[in-house]
Amino acid sequence: MTWVVIVSIVVVSALKILITCLPTPVVKWLVGKFELHRILNMDAEITVGGEEIKGAEKEELITNFNKGTFLKKYYIHPGSERYFLYPEGGEVPIIVDFIEGKKRVSLWLYVYRDHIDVVKQYSEKMIAYSIYSNELQSGMLAE
Structure with a gap:
C-alpha cells in the first residue's frame, strides 16, 4: 500500500x-x-477595390498591420455575419488573403479614424476584432 x-x-x-x-x-x-491577431508575411495577397497591391505599398501595409495593437474582440451573433462583412457606410475594404497552416484565410480590413475593424474569415468560421495602427489609419489607404 x-x-x-x-x-x-x-x-x-x-x-x-x-x-x-x-x-x-x-x-x-x-x-x-x-492567437487572434496573427503576423502576416509577404506571401499574402492584398486587394483594394478589386486591384491587387504590390511592391513597396504592400510591404508598408503588411508592416503597419503587423505593428497594430489588438483592442477588442467582437461577438458575431449567428445570422449577422453580413453586417460585419458589408457594414453600413459602403466603404471599400482592404482584403488580405493568405494561407495559415492548411486553411485559406481572408482578412477584411475596414479603416476608420480611431481604429481598424478586422473580420477574419476561414472555412465556415468568422471572427471580428478591432486593432489600432496609427500608421495604417493615417496612411494613404485611409479614407
Missing part, C-alpha cells in the same frame, strides 16, 4: 515539473494556437 502512495507522489511530482517547465517552442506553439 505504501508503494502505491510513493509511486503516485513521484508521478504527480514529475507531471507537475513537466507542466510548469515547458520548453519555449512548446509554449510558442500553444500560444500560437489561440
Whole structure:
C-alpha cells in the first residue's frame, strides 16, 4: 500500500515539473494556437477595390498591420455575419488573403479614424476584432 502512495507522489511530482517547465517552442506553439491577431508575411495577397497591391505599398501595409495593437474582440451573433462583412457606410475594404497552416484565410480590413475593424474569415468560421495602427489609419489607404 505504501508503494502505491510513493509511486503516485513521484508521478504527480514529475507531471507537475513537466507542466510548469515547458520548453519555449512548446509554449510558442500553444500560444500560437489561440492567437487572434496573427503576423502576416509577404506571401499574402492584398486587394483594394478589386486591384491587387504590390511592391513597396504592400510591404508598408503588411508592416503597419503587423505593428497594430489588438483592442477588442467582437461577438458575431449567428445570422449577422453580413453586417460585419458589408457594414453600413459602403466603404471599400482592404482584403488580405493568405494561407495559415492548411486553411485559406481572408482578412477584411475596414479603416476608420480611431481604429481598424478586422473580420477574419476561414472555412465556415468568422471572427471580428478591432486593432489600432496609427500608421495604417493615417496612411494613404485611409479614407
